[in-house]
Amino acid sequence: MKMKPLWALPLLYSASALSQERSLNLTQGVTEVSRDVYDLHMTVFYICCVIGVVVFGLMFYSMIRHRKSRGREPAKFHENVKVEILWTLIPFLILVGMAIPATSTLIAMEDTSDADVTIQVTGSQWKWHYKYFDREVEFFSRLATQQEQISNKFEKSENYLREVDNPLVVPTGEKVRFLVTSDDVIHSWWVPDFAVKKDANPGFINEAWTRIDEPGIYRGQCAELCGKDHGFMPIVVIAKTPEDYAKWIDETEAKQIAERERQQELLDMEMSMDELMAMGEKIYNSTCAACHQPNGQGIPGTFPALAGSPIASKPENLDKHVDIVVHGVQGSAMQAFAQQLTMQELAAVVTYERNAWGNDTGEMVQAADINAAINE
Amino acid sequence: MSTVVDDHNHEAHHDHKPSGITRWLFTTNHKDIGSMYLWFSLIMFFVGGAMAMVIRAELFQPGLQLVEPQFFNQMTTVHGLVMIFGAVMPAFTGLANWMVPMMIGAPDMALPRMNNWSFWILPFAFVILLSSLFMEGGGPDFGWTFYAPLSTTYSNDSTALFVFAVHIMGISSIMGAINVIVTIINMRAPGMTYMKMPLFVWTWLITAFLLIAVMPVLAGAVTMVLTDKYFGTSFFDAAGGGDPVMFQHIFWFFGHPEVYIMILPSFGIVSAIIPAFSRKKLFGYSSMVYATASIAILSFLVWAHHMFTTGMPVFAELFFMYCTMLIAVPTGVKVFNWVATMWRGAISFEVPMLFALAFVILFTIGGFSGVMLAMTPVDFQYHDTYFVVAHFHYVLVTGAIFSIMAASYYWLPKWSGHMYDTTLARLHFWSSLISVNVLFFPMHFAGLAGMPRRIPDYAVQFADINQITSIGGFAFGLSQLIFLWLVIKCARGGEKAPAKPWDGAEGLEWTVPSPAPYHTFETPPKVE
Ligand code: HEM
Ligand SMILES: [Cu+2]
Numbered sequence: 021m022k023m024k025p026l027w028a029l030p031l032l033y034s035a036s037a038l039s040q041e042r043s044l045n046l047t048q049g050v051t052e053v054s055r056d057v058y059d060l061h062m063t064v065f066y067i068c069c070v071i072g073v074v075v076f077g078l079m080f081y082s083m084i085r086h087r088k089s090r091g092r093e094p095a096k097f098h099e100n101v102k103v104e105i106l107w108t109l110i111p112f113l114i115l116v117g118m119a120i121p122a123t124s125t126l127i128a129m130e131d132t133s134d135a136d137v138t139i140q141v142t143g144s145q146w147k148w149h150y151k152y153f154d155r156e157v158e159f160f161s162r163l164a165t166q167q168e169q170i171s172n173k174f175e176k177s178e179n180y181l182r183e184v185d186n187p188l189v190v191p192t193g194e195k196v197r198f199l200v201t202s203d204d205v206i207h208s209w210w211v212p213d214f215a216v217k218k219d220a221n222p223g224f225i226n227e228a229w230t231r232i233d234e235p236g237i238y239r240g241q242c243a244e245l246c247g248k249d250h251g252f253m254p255i256v257v258i259a260k261t262p263e264d265y266a267k268w269i270d271e272t273e274a275k276q277i278a279e280r281e282r283q284q285e286l287l288d289m290e291m292s293m294d295e296l297m298a299m300g301e302k303i304y305n306s307t308c309a310a311c312h313q314p315n316g317q318g319i320p321g322t323f324p325a326l327a328g329s330p331i332a333s334k335p336e337n338l339d340k341h342v343d344i345v346v347h348g349v350q351g352s353a354m355q356a357f358a359q360q361l362t363m364q365e366l367a368a369v370v371t372y373e374r375n376a377w378g379n380d381t382g383e384m385v386q387a388a389d390i391n392a393a394i395n396e
Numbered sequence: 397m398s399t400v401v402d403d404h405n406h407e408a409h410h411d412h413k414p415s416g417i418t419r420w421l422f423t424t425n426h427k428d429i430g431s432m433y434l435w436f437s438l439i440m441f442f443v444g445g446a447m448a449m450v451i452r453a454e455l456f457q458p459g460l461q462l463v464e465p466q467f468f469n470q471m472t473t474v475h476g477l478v479m480i481f482g483a484v485m486p487a488f489t490g491l492a493n494w495m496v497p498m499m500i501g502a503p504d505m506a507l508p509r510m511n512n513w514s515f516w517i518l519p520f521a522f523v524i525l526l527s528s529l530f531m532e533g534g535g536p537d538f539g540w541t542f543y544a545p546l547s548t549t550y551s552n553d554s555t556a557l558f559v560f561a562v563h564i565m566g567i568s569s570i571m572g573a574i575n576v577i578v579t580i581i582n583m584r585a586p587g588m589t590y591m592k593m594p595l596f597v598w599t600w601l602i603t604a605f606l607l608i609a610v611m612p613v614l615a616g617a618v619t620m621v622l623t624d625k626y627f628g629t630s631f632f633d634a635a636g637g638g639d640p641v642m643f644q645h646i647f648w649f650f651g652h653p654e655v656y657i658m659i660l661p662s663f664g665i666v667s668a669i670i671p672a673f674s675r676k677k678l679f680g681y682s683s684m685v686y687a688t689a690s691i692a693i694l695s696f697l698v699w700a701h702h703m704f705t706t707g708m709p710v711f712a713e714l715f716f717m718y719c720t721m722l723i724a725v726p727t728g729v730k731v732f733n734w735v736a737t738m739w740r741g742a743i744s745f746e747v748p749m750l751f752a753l754a755f756v757i758l759f760t761i762g763g764f765s766g767v768m769l770a771m772t773p774v775d776f777q778y779h780d781t782y783f784v785v786a787h788f789h790y791v792l793v794t795g796a797i798f799s800i801m802a803a804s805y806y807w808l809p810k811w812s813g814h815m816y817d818t819t820l821a822r823l824h825f826w827s828s829l830i831s832v833n834v835l836f837f838p839m840h841f842a843g844l845a846g847m848p849r850r851i852p853d854y855a856v857q858f859a860d861i862n863q864i865t866s867i868g869g870f871a872f873g874l875s876q877l878i879f880l881w882l883v884i885k886c887a888r889g890g891e892k893a894p895a896k897p898w899d900g901a902e903g904l905e906w907t908v909p910s911p912a913p914y915h916t917f918e919t920p921p922k923v924e
Contacts, residue, residue, distance in 0.1 A: 321533015
């Protein structure tokens with residue numbers, strides 16, 4: 021799609037100035053598809069510029085030359101079938117010319133067959149979950165920017181709002197397929213450098229794919245309004261060479277398997293109140309506070325308060341409390357956290373909620389209690 | 397302000413009408429109702445504008461400074477709803493009320509009592525919508541597009557009020573549309589054949605059919621949202637066998653024709669103003685009519701271009717891409733016709749013409765980004781970024797709203813009987829023109845660089861662009877105060893306007909005195 025006739029030179033000059041200053045134009049990206057998309061974008065842009073120059077040029081010519089103040093007498097014509105047919109046909113043909121490359125690029129983008137690696141991407145309010153098919157590797161990926169940077173207490177870092185705790189890792193040169201879905205509302209998984217943007221629809225699975233040329237770190241964001249923290253669920257993808265990737269996935273898999281086994285062993289272990297509260301506070305602030313707020317007051321009318329709430333402060337509701345945290349509340353924004361947190365973490369966070377902000381029930385919940393609730 | 401107009405008319409024409417507030421409550425006069433629509437729309441323009449100022453203030457710098465993310469989302473949502481349903485659509489209905497009967501030589505609208513109703517339920521709709529912002533938990537925060545399940549399972553209880561308000565707005569629009577259709581079909585003066593009607597009448601006739609076709613679809617969508625949220629249905633909930641993407645199909649089946657509802661009357665306005673100030677007949681009248689009709693028909697076949705990323709089958713994506721690209725052809729024809737109208741005319745640059753010319757150029761820029769967005773593979777990159785925000789603000793602000801400004805400056809002497817202060821008007825034009833581009837042009841770059849829309853905070857590399865945008869926004873907002881001042885000044889007095897203040901203007905509305913008497917064309921004029 022190299023179209024560089026002479027008349028486009030001035031435009032080309034300004035456009036290449038644009039493309040060098042990466043932050044003003046679409047990225048060329050790091051895949052064949054993303055480069056095709058970029059070329060399409062520039063082609064349409066040039067065509068629009070040319071049409072604009074012609075149409076606006078004629079208009080300004082008319083505004084300058086055909087003015088009443090120059091003593092002009094208006095002409096009388098108000099129809100010309102030939103011209104009218106011409107300016108219907110020419111745009112039509114230009115559009116056909118644009119539709120052809122667009123069609124072939126689109127068909128290539130939607131061909132998700134023969135993938136080498138498949139990853140399930142699940143959006144939920146307000147984080148991403150990645151699960152590698154055929155490997156026992158899965159993890160959540162959350163915003164890593166500190167709250168203090170957002171509230172302007174600390175200086176903003178270079179990758180402000182575009183950094184996560186656990187980035188997705190993929191191999192270069194291989195066809196990576198994404199199966200995109202959601203646990204709650206609609207999100208959209210977007211990494212500009214791959215030209216991949218796919219909606220995550222609850223209850224349905226969408227497919228997308230990429231084949232990345234260069235190792236590197238690629239950043240994106242959720243693109244579909246998904247509630248309060250829509251602006252705070254970034255995506256970071258690290259592309260590694262196939263060798264590095266193989267090493268990473270083996271290590272991660274081994275680590276995750278070991279961790280799961282350790283969890284099972286820990287089931288019998290009792291934690292002290294201090295340990296539970298310390299761990300619970302950490303989990304609460306990273307997982308629950310977005311809705312229920314750090315002070316447990318919730319957001320009236322939207323997210324219920326936990327401080328002083330019957331569920332979190334009355335002894336007879338202990339089982340109910342555990343059940344809600346583990347299984348979620350159907351038909352509400354309250355998710356099931358059984359998949360997201362370890363049993364220890366669940367135990368800790370319930371304990372924390374029952375003893376923080378004046379709830380002071382003095383009750384402790386242990387991993388074994390959670391295990392019982394899950395296997396009920 | 398209304399009482400001023402009231403008094404004035406009393407003195408000037410001794411028309412029979414009740415005085416005081418009852419005149420406005422019970423009026424069935426198309427001019428009174430037109431004025432009320434226009435004032436209402438102006439008020440809503442400032443309400444929605446104030447919300448835009450909140451949005452731009454928060455986005456002035458990275459980080460959260462002024463508002464919470466949830467309130468930010470309420471602002472973007474209600475800003476969109478107020479501007480679309482409160483500012484742009486009522487302004488067009490107001491213009492239709494005032495001008496359609498006068499343009500076709502009819503004494504009034506065909507269904508005057510219904511006309512009264514369709515206006516008077518509107519303020520209630522907006523009181524309900526705006527008051528929901530003060531509820532516990534705040535107002536609607538799911539975007540003006542209210543995608544399920546964010547608007548159902550995950551929304552707060554203001555949703556019920558939102559649904560009710562949208563229903564009332566829809567009923568108002570449908571009644572207004574019926575009135576326009578019946579008036580145009582039945583009440584044209586003898587000799588006013590269809591192909592002699594001014595284009596504003598034509599475009600409104602077609603718009604009215606679009607309204608009748610799609611407002612019930614919107615009503616269906618909000619009703620399903622309501623029953624999903626409160627009555628246990630699962631239209632949009634996969635767990636109960638529904639489909640959240642179906643919501644988007646239904647919404648955009650309304651939504652895309654809706655965007656043409658907001659631009660077709662503009663085409664009519666500009667097609668009146670450009671010939672008037674070029675002192676030359678409109679080029680290609682009949683092709684304008686056909687282009688409008690084909691845009692209207694095509695507008696039912698392109699809705700899914702808003703949904704390319706939802707995961708449609710490839711053939712569906714191709715179909716909607718081709719249809720969307722096709723719609724650029726009749727749109728282009730219109731632009732070419734306007735330029736050809738100017739060609740070898742005798743052009744002068746009175747304020748209505750300035751706005752109309754700005755409309756042609758800036759609307760076309762919005763059309764260009766529209767064609768770019770139509771290309772599905774590239775839309776994957778543009779979708780839900782500021783590039784889309786730039787696109788629809790070019791077509792809606794410098795398109796629809798500029799045309800409404802042009803119309804106001806064109807017909808204000810007819811409405812009020814006074815010439816407005818042209819120095820102020822020119823100041824309003826130039827400050828709006830410059831600031832609106834400082835406001836919306838950089839948004840293209842923000843979008844291309846990767847900034848998603850509807851976010852309260854952004855990465856640091858977008859900081860400069862957003863700062864420029866916000867400055868443009870504040871300047872544009874302030875510029876509109878000039879307009880408010882000008883209109884109030886003009887309503888209260890000023891140099892007396894002749895029946896036909898523009899030497900090149902054509903049409904029946906200029907054959908009656910200024911201000912137009914309370915009753916016009918009680919005996920129909922004869923059209924040659
Ligand atoms: C040449 C004609 C046009 C074409 C080809 C076109 C194309 C498009 C496309 C493809 C989108 C979807 C972008 C996305 O979300 O990814 C879009 C969005 C939009 N367009 Fe246009 N458009 C055109 C003219 C107009 C006009 C005349 C109006 C209104 C006066 C308009 C109003 C809108 C609005 C409001 C949206 C965004 C809605 C939202 O997501 O909130 N467009 N347009
Ligand atoms: Cu559309």
